[in-house]
Amino acid sequence: MSDILQPATGTRVSPRLGANCPGVLLVLLAVLCLAISINSSRFYAIENITGILRQCALVLIIGSGMTLLLITAEVDLSVGASLAFAGVIAMDATNQTGSVWLGAPAGILFGGLVGLANGIIVTRFKVTSLIATIATMMILQGGVFLYSRQAIQNGSQLPAFSTISTGYFGPLPMPVLIAAIIFACTYVVLRHTLFGRYVYAVGANPYAARLSGLNPERLKLIVFVVTGLLTGLSGLILASLMNAGQPTAGHGFELTVIAAVILGGTSLKGGRGTLLGTLLGVLILQVINNGIIILGWDQELQLVVPGFVIVLAAYLDIVRRRDNVR
Amino acid sequence: MTRRLRLLFAGAAALAATVAPAHAARMPKKIGYVTNYATHEWYQNVIKGMKARAAQLGIVLEVRDANLDVNREVSATEDFMAEGVDVLIVTPVNEGIVPLVRRAKEEGIPLLLEGSPVKRMTAMVATCDYDTGYLAGIEAGHYTKSHLDGTARVMNVGLPLLSATVLRAHGFMDGLRAVVPGATLVNDIDGGGNPDTALAASAAALARNADINIIYGINDSSAQGGLQAWKASGRSQNNLLVVGTGGEGLGFIHAMNTEPAYRIEAAMFPEKEGFTAIDAAVRLFNKESVPQQIVSPSAAIVGADGWKKYYSVAGNVRTIKWDAVNRLTPPAKCMKITGGF
Numbered sequence: 246m247s248d249i250l251q252p253a254t255g256t257r258v259s260p261r262l263g264a265n266c267p268g269v270l271l272v273l274l275a276v277l278c279l280a281i282s283i284n285s286s287r288f289y290a291i292e293n294i295t296g297i298l299r300q301c302a303l304v305l306i307i308g309s310g311m312t313l314l315l316i317t318a319e320v321d322l323s324v325g326a327s328l329a330f331a332g333v334i335a336m337d338a339t340n341q342t343g344s345v346w347l348g349a350p351a352g353i354l355f356g357g358l359v360g361l362a363n364g365i366i367v368t369r370f371k372v373t374s375l376i377a378t379i380a381t382m383m384i385l386q387g388g389v390f391l392y393s394r395q396a397i398q399n400g401s402q403l404p405a406f407s408t409i410s411t412g413y414f415g416p417l418p419m420p421v422l423i424a425a426i427i428f429a430c431t432y433v434v435l436r437h438t439l440f441g442r443y444v445y446a447v448g449a450n451p452y453a454a455r456l457s458g459l460n461p462e463r464l465k466l467i468v469f470v471v472t473g474l475l476t477g478l479s480g481l482i483l484a485s486l487m488n489a490g491q492p493t494a495g496h497g498f499e500l501t502v503i504a505a506v507i508l509g510g511t512s513l514k515g516g517r518g519t520l521l522g523t524l525l526g527v528l529i530l531q532v533i534n535n536g537i538i539i540l541g542w543d544q545e546l547q548l549v550v551p552g553f554v555i556v557l558a559a560y561l562d563i564v565r566r567r568d569n570v571r
Numbered sequence: 572m573t574r575r576l577r578l579l580f581a582g583a584a585a586l587a588a589t590v591a592p593a594h595a596a597r598m599p600k601k602i603g604y605v606t607n608y609a610t611h612e613w614y615q616n617v618i619k620g621m622k623a624r625a626a627q628l629g630i631v632l633e634v635r636d637a638n639l640d641v642n643r644e645v646s647a648t649e650d651f652m653a654e655g656v657d658v659l660i661v662t663p664v665n666e667g668i669v670p671l672v673r674r675a676k677e678e679g680i681p682l683l684l685e686g687s688p689v690k691r692m693t694a695m696v697a698t699c700d701y702d703t704g705y706l707a708g709i710e711a712g713h714y715t716k717s718h719l720d721g722t723a724r725v726m727n728v729g730l731p732l733l734s735a736t737v738l739r740a741h742g743f744m745d746g747l748r749a750v751v752p753g754a755t756l757v758n759d760i761d762g763g764g765n766p767d768t769a770l771a772a773s774a775a776a777l778a779r780n781a782d783i784n785i786i787y788g789i790n791d792s793s794a795q796g797g798l799q800a801w802k803a804s805g806r807s808q809n810n811l812l813v814v815g816t817g818g819e820g821l822g823f824i825h826a827m828n829t830e831p832a833y834r835i836e837a838a839m840f841p842e843k844e845g846f847t848a849i850d851a852a853v854r855l856f857n858k859e860s861v862p863q864q865i866v867s868p869s870a871a872i873v874g875a876d877g878w879k880k881y882y883s884v885a886g887n888v889r890t891i892k893w894d895a896v897n898r899l900t901p902p903a904k905c906m907k908i909t910g911g912f
Contacts, residue, residue, distance in 0.1 A: 285779070287778055287779050287780075287781075290778055290781075292777070292778045292781070292804055293775065293778030293779075295804070296774035296775060296777075296778050296800075296803075296804065297775075299774070299803060300771055300774065390610045394610070394612070394615055395612050395615070395820045395821060395822075395887070396612070396766075396820065396821070396822050397887075398821055398822060398825040399825075399829075400825070402829060407802075410803065411802055411803050411805070413805075418803075483767060486770060486799060486803060487766050487767065487770060487795070487796070487799050488795075488799060488802075489766070489795070489822065489825075491765075491766050491767065491792075492610070493610070493611070493765055493766070493792070494765065494766060494767040495767065496765065498767075534771070534775070535775045535778075538760060538772060538775035538776055538779065539775055539778065539779050541779070544760065544761040544772065545761075
């Protein structure tokens with residue numbers, strides 16, 4: 246039980262490769278940054294750093310929720326489709342009401358409702374989350390076109406809507422600030438609250454958690470809703486960034502998010518993972534994406550390279566598990 | 572006199588009796604259209620144009636979507652063949668439909684392609700991708716001279732996987748260089764044809780080359796993704812020109828209305844392409860001789876209000892101004908087409 250309630254597996258010191266996940270990722274990130282900057286001085290340009298961070302923000306916001314979800318041994322493959330739909334809802338509601346203060350919550354709430362639906366299907370109907378969220382993804386991908394056959398433009402041209410993505414708070418782009426706040430809150434909840442420990446406990450061994458008086462279904466439902474709300478928030482930011490609700494957006498976004506979380510050391514089998522690892526996973530994938538363009542490489546590598554990185558991450562996860570068994 | 576008149580009326584009646592049924596018989600009863608991506612605004616408007624023309628001619632038009640999956644496209648087309656449609660129209664996902672083209676020929680079913688060519692095709696309705704880019708490039712050249720001090724440093728937000736979109740970009744650069752010989756293609760990136768991918772790729776490309784002053788998008792989503800990346804980086808639109816391609820939906824109209832830099836649109840009038848496709852399908856059905864590429868017109872729309880010549884907008888619905896679009900004369904032959912055709 247003490248092992249179950251030990252969230253900080255990623256920080257355990259071990260001489261074996263992969264045992265210290267954030268450390269390895271940090272080194273990998275540093276090597277990547279160094280290698281790219283040696284070949285292109287533009288990599289460290291403020292504009293480029295800001296661009297990378299802005300792209301990271303969208304992934305990190307959803308990635309924070311996805312980390313919780315994967316730790317509970319569940320997954321949500323509908324986040325890409327929900328992201329697009331939430332953006333469309335937010336834009337449409339903003340246009341209809343003429344108010345960002347009504348439109349923005351509508352998009353976030355929509356994401357939350359999708360999360361709630363996923364949670365109910367998984368915890369009440371006992372459908373595995375992989376199947377349930379693939380089904381939800383399909384419903385959302387088709388549903389968004391039933392809702393609107395075309396992109397919903399920022400008809401009311403409210404400056405506040407654009408500010409959500411293009412505004413700055415001091416030197417920080419607004420999406421980066423939002424992502425930082427979300428990350429910090431999730432980090433505190435996961436590391437320093439009873440709820441966070443329950444998340445690990447439920448993911449590591451739901452039967453033991455139930456015997457300890459926890460309600461795994463309720464906890465998973467909450468985590469699904471949180472992930473949904475964060476997806477809605479990301480959808481809102483994306484719609485603001487594109488100045489339109491785009492039904493075609495978000496394709497493959499779920500894979501980017503899950504790849505980053507897995508790369509960060511969160512186990513698909515649950516019970517293990519850190520938000521710090523997720524942050525590093527997000528940064529590594531976005532730096533790779535950015536580096537490929539900055540270096541003028543073939544952009545197909547944006548799919549190929551992360552694929553190899555994920556295989557490596559999965560292997561490191563196996564190594565870590567093997568170490569823990571020993 | 573009476574006899575002559577009677578003979579004349581009798582002759583006219585006989586002619587009318589012959590012509591009217593023949594005319595009715597020459598019209599296909601049902602046309603099956605397999606599109607490759609019905610949720611895209613471009614294809615929605617192609618379908619809109621097809622439906623309008625089919626309704627005028629009294630033809631039943633049935634549409635099925637391959638959703639970018641060639642297997643799905645093949646089975647949808649085979650279903651139409653089994654149902655016995657009179658003419659097939661297909662927008663190819665890729666060359667995977669070549670065996671179907673052969674089979675349709677063997678079975679005597681007229682098959683018309685829309686948008687992209689494949690080997691062994693009988694006929695295709697499409698705009699000239701290269702020419703469309705070229706026309707926009709010429710206008711961009713004039714704009715460069717009058718607004719950008721004659722300097723053109725271009726970022727192409729492209730889609731290298733599709734030969735048609737590569738042709739557009741080549742056409743644009745050639746047109747631009749015809750007016751501004753020193754125009755440079757600084758960045759040629761893959762925006763995936765989607766706004767969010769285009770935005771992400773453009774953000775990195777803009778950081779790589781800070782001195783870009785023209786963004787060319789191979790479709791409207793790409794152009795808008797590039798522009799949004801520009802805006803997100805905090806730059807002013809003062810010395811920027813954005814050129815979109817397609818005129819797919821409301822997006823370009825909105826951008827021309829609200830974004831100071833979005834000043835040129837290489838419009839390809841999807842409604843007109845759909846309209847032309849139905850007419851071509853009727854000609855194929857009647858075994859008329861048709862050119863291998865039937866060209867649908869395109870035009871460069873310039874300035875904030877340029878779109879109003881061809882479209883009107885009410886709420887979220889745009890309506891094509893057929894008179895203006897029908898006045899456009901498409902070239903008899905494209906300047907350049909996809910390799911092998």
